[in-house]
Amino acid sequence: MSQDKEFFTTFFSIMGGLAVFAIILVIIALNLTSEVSDYKPDEIVIENIKPVGEVYIAGESEPPAGSAVAPAETVAVADSGAAAAPKSGEEVYKSNCMACHATGAAGAPKTGDAAAWAPRIAAGKDSMLANATKGLNAMPPMGLCMSCSQDELQGAIDYMLDQSQ
Ligand code: HEC
Known part of the structure; x- marks a missing residue:
C-alpha cells in the first residue's frame, strides 16, 4: 500500500509540474502572437510586388503622389496661361x-x-x-x-x- 501511495504522489507531482509547464508555454505562445499581430502580410506583399510604374491619363486620373511627371494638362495650362482652357x-x-x-x-x-x-x-x-x-x-x-x-x-x-x- 505504501508503495502505491508513493507512486501516486510522484505521479501527480509530475503531472502537476507538466500541467504548469503547459500553461507557461501557452502564455508564452500568446505573448508571441500578440507581438506579431501588427504584421499584415497582405500589405507587405502588395507593397513588394506593386508595379514600378503606373499609367495615368491626363485629365482623367491624378498622377501618383511623388511622381516627377507633370500632367499634360498642367503643361498645356502653363503654355496658354489659362486655367483648364x-x-x-x-x-x-x-x-x-x-x-x-x-x-x-x-x-x-x-x-x-x-x-x-x-x-x-x-x-x-x-x-x-x-x-x-x-x-x-x-x-x-x-x-x-x-x-x-x-x-x-x-x-x-x-x-x-x-x-x-
Ligand atoms: C488616320 C488618319 C486621320 C486622322 C488622324 C484624322 N483624319 Fe479626318 N479624315 C481622314 C480621312 C481618310 C478622311 C476622308 C474620309 C472619306 O471621306 O472617306 C477624313 C475626313 C475628315 C473630315 C471630312 C468629313 C466629311 O464629312 O466629309 C473632317 C471634318 C475631318 N476628317 C476632321 C478631322 C479632325 C478634326 C481630325 C483630328 C481631330 C482628323 N480628321 C484626324 C483621316 C484622318
Missing part, C-alpha cells in the same frame, strides 16, 4: 489631325486643298462634325482625340477649313 483648333489639329490631313494620307482631304474640301463644305458643317465624330471610312472616330469635346473638334475642323477656302 479648352484646346484651340490649332492645338487639336497639330496633335491629332495633322498626321493625316497635312499630307492627305489614307485619302484624307488635305489641309489647303480647297477642291478636296469643297464637296464636304457643301454638305454642311453639321455633317462634317458628325462624320469627324463617328468616323468615316479611313477617318477614325474623333480623329483619335478621344478627350476632345465637340467644340474642340469643331475648332480643329474650322482651323483646316480656314486654310482650305
